[in-house]
Amino acid sequence: MKILDRLLVLSPFTFVSGGLIRRRQTEQRIFKERIIGGFRAPIGRFPYAVSLQSPDGALFCGGSLIAPDVVLSAAHCAGGSYDVVIGRYDLGSGEGDVVPMQREVTHPEYNPSNTDNDFNLIFLDRPTTAAVAIVKLNKESFVPSAQDPVTVMGWGDTAQSDFVQELSDILRSVQVTVVSNDECAASRGWVGWFNYQSYEGSITQNMLCARGSNADSCQGDSGGPLVVEGSDPSGADDLQVGVVSWGIGCANSEFPGVYSRISAAYEWIRSEVCSRSSDPPSYFQCYSVEGDSPVPVPLPSATAPLSAFTATTPPPSPRDGWADILEENFDGNFGQFNAGGVDVMYYPSVMKRNGVVRIQNNGEGSTLYSNKLTLDRSFSRFRVTFSFYSNSMEIFSDSFCLDVMADEAGWTEEKCWLSFFDFRNDQWYDETVEFTVGRADSLRIRFRCAATSEYDDVLFDTVKLEGYA
Known part of the structure; x- marks a missing residue:
């Protein structure tokens, strides 16, 4: 039930460099990208609110x-290269500090199918030079309670209609009221004339709901903060309780906005920040306990490059047994792959990724297949890791498949991924699959679109093939 998270989709077509990606607007669940019913935020009141901007300067989250x-942002905003703009109240100005994103760490239990644990930590290329307050994160699961007032903020479209855009360069904020998860899960009603929707089964304990009178966050505001305001006009004692995540409609009287609940991920956030940040906040108490004495956790030098300490797992070593056979990021066209059939397209940049190839159904379906890969040793098994994005694939009927050819002996279907059960439209996924082929001197892999319409697309960003000796 999701519409594309990082593009405003106001027509059935989205134009991109190199061609056209087609999409249908049949789903009503959307990621939050604008403030509805709010006002200009007081200058300097929410200095910790930042914007994520693509290389062309466009706000997307x-x-x-x-x-x-x-x-801290939302996992559904993750992917691609972008800048974080800090301390810029008016996006039309040149104020503030622009810092490149260095690394993203999404919540390990983020589920793109139901948007559970929609958290993303963005580690910057360097500490900001902007003199702004950071926001404190909520640790207590019972804060806030139902009926408590909370404030959400962001930049973007201020119109409630999905067919009108009224963009604001100025940071806007609005106060909404917390709704209990039970009441939120019971939300149901009509969206438009013929579309009856319900939150039943969609609200988890990792989510928090809030609603206002003709007030809401909606589509640009994704990843932004939901806070309990403190008394300090500089925002220094505000408490962030949520991250803007998703909802049905915008300021719909039947459906509250849904936020990721900070307290549910607090210990994960604290652990990651303590181990990776050059200057973690003091309230995180980044130390361990040995005996009865607190022992500071070793932290990297503030002058050390972030790349020196951001790896969560070391790269595979020969002792792991896995050896690289092929790795393609499509930065310079098809690279080690070939196009099969018509309607195979290469995009230098699309959907916030650089170097993307597309296959789609065209009657027989188009394919993307690798060169013949000579194997210099005997492997007992193989694994393919790849990033993909589907567009307009119809649930229960459309799929795409991975095929394998050993020693040029013909293609064998290895695995297929079915729409709705294995993936949803309009979001990037990282997938890994292992397989065996027996003794072989060469190998090819192929991705094949097995859908039902010319509008059904699958995009690939990176593909890696490894063998286990």
Whole structure:
């Protein structure tokens, strides 16, 4: 039930460099990208609110500064290269500090199918030079309670209609009221004339709901903060309780906005920030306990490059047994792959990714297949890791498949991924699949679109093939 998270989709077609990606607007669940019913935020009141901007300077999501070199945002905003703009109240101005994103760490239990644990930590290329307050994160699961007032903020379209855009360069905020998860899960009603929707089964304990009178966050505001306001006009004692995530409609009287609940991910956020940030906030108490004495956790030098300490797992070594056979990121066209059939397209940049290839159904379906790969040793098994994005694939009927050819002996279907059960439209996925082929001197892999319409597309960003000796 999701519409594309990082593009405003106002027509059935989205134009991109190199061609046309087609999409249908049949789903009503959307990621939040604008403030409805709010007002211009007081200058300097929410300095920790930041904007995420693509290389062309376009806002696509929000976030909050939680350490001088760390921003908290939504997992559904992750992917691609972008800048974080800190301390810029008016996006039309040149104020503030623009810092490149260095690394993203999404919540390990983020589920793109139901948007559970929609958290993304963005580690910056350097600490910000902007003199702004960071926001403190909520640790207590019972804060806030139902009926408590909370405030959400962001930049973007201020019109409630999905067919009108009224963009604002100025940071806007609006106060909404917390709704219990039970009441939120019971939400149901009509969206438009013929579309009856329900939150039943969609609200988890990792989510928090809030609604206002003709007030809401909606489509640009994704990843932004939901806070309990403190008394300090600089925002220094505000408490962030949620991250803008998703909802049905915008300011719909039947459906509250849904936010990721900070307290549910607090210990994960604290652990990641303590181990990766050059200047974690003091309230995180980044130390361990040995005996009866607190022992500081070793932290990297503030002058050390972030790349020196951001790896969560070391790269595979020969002792792991896995050896690289093929790795293609499509930065310079098809690379080690070939196009099969018509309607195979290469995009230098699309959907916030650089170097993307597309296959689609065209009657027989188009394919993307690798060169013949000579195997210099005997492998007992193989694994393929790849990033993909589907567009307009119809649930229960459309799929795409991975085929394998050993020693040029013909294609064998290895695995297929079915729409709805294995993936949803309009979001990037990272997938890994293992397989065996027996003794072989050469190998090819192929991705094949097995859909039902010429509008059904599958995009690929990176593909890696490894063998286990």
